[in-house]
Amino acid sequence: MGDVTAEVTDLLRHLIRNACVNDGARDSGHEVRSADVLASYLDGAGLDMERYEPAPGRTSLVARMEGRRPDAPTLLLMGHTDVVPVSPDRWRRDPFGAELVDGEVWGRGAIDMLNLTASMAVAVRRLAESGFRPDGTLIYLAVADEEALGTWGADHLTAHEPDAVRADYVITESGGIPVTGGDGALRLPVMVAEKGTCWMTLRVEGTPGHASQPYRTDNALVTAAEVVRRLSEHRPETRIHDTWRRFLAGMGLPDELTAPLLDPDRLIDSLADLPVSMARQFHACTHTTLAPTVARGGVKTNVIPDRVDLEVDVRTLPGQTFDDVRSLLDRALGDLADRVSIVEAHDDPSTASPVETPLWDTLGRVSRRFYDGSHLVPMLSVGATDARFFRRVGATAYGFGLFSRKLSFEDYGRMFHGDDERVDVESLRLSTELWTAVTQDLLAP
């Protein structure tokens, strides 16, 4: 067998060049190209492979190594093959060129998450070729449509092909970026839960009229501007939840730093002193967030607008329901609440997996082989991943990976859906070896 680093680097570059850009439209993505590349890469290793294509071109690939004991646990390694669009003129290199420069692979998806999709495939193929026959079943899933709503990928598979993807344990993005704890030892965050997504369209109505006489008119755009201002200035209450408490406890920070972050009355003020990316993250972890993102309204320069639609991205905490979002909106809007109607809402509640599990123990044990003295810390992901579909059907799903020390937590966060996305080849090797070791630890006799 050749060199692992070269093999995973080469596969990642293929996936980047395929440019499976998902803009949310049904006819985007074209993940079939990467399903093809992965299927031919895995072919001949003795895995059972199956493709699923609920819409043309939206192909997911399942490769399976059947365990010897039906009562042993099943592990599913899941990587998505789609990527989000780019603004190419803001990049220093071709976002789909997959150039290898000074030990880094550049391109859309290098971090989110073709790096892991590639390293999982390499680990699975090498395990199969080595003759590894586990007690439990190993499934590799290269899934389409993660970057929209999972409609043609994980949502479809968990709902309509449950036998193909049923698993006790699922690992997907993101996590595993090494950060130094308060005591100097390394911490590796594991995404054990994620916030809910509630996307809504709010409508503000007014009364049309001639814009040459605006005095005392009922202008929907002017009302909408005030609605936007109130939404963005509203301060939802601080909620200290279990994952947050465990995260802070696990970071080994001094008490004077931790205490205000655990106090709902002091948390907001203490964020002011933190670097902005950390403050944003900590804020999102402990609050429902409201972000007005799209406004549509008005028909002509000389017409007083009678309708404005506002899209708002609301992210909910564990346990929150759509009714909670509704009353939050009412509080934020105050006396304007009855001027605003919800015309559309897509509510996808928060999900969580338990922390005390055999998978947790495996990840901790195995990670210490790569990072001596490291500890796992549970974390709430503020964005949504395909893990949510698997948690809802009963699997324990974590976001994890392993990265080199070259990548800082800040850079990592910035490159998600950002410009100049790239990953170092050492991180690719580390995550490949991680998947191999995790599989052996969890599934071997």
Ligand SMILES: [Zn+2]
């Ligand atoms: Zn992703």
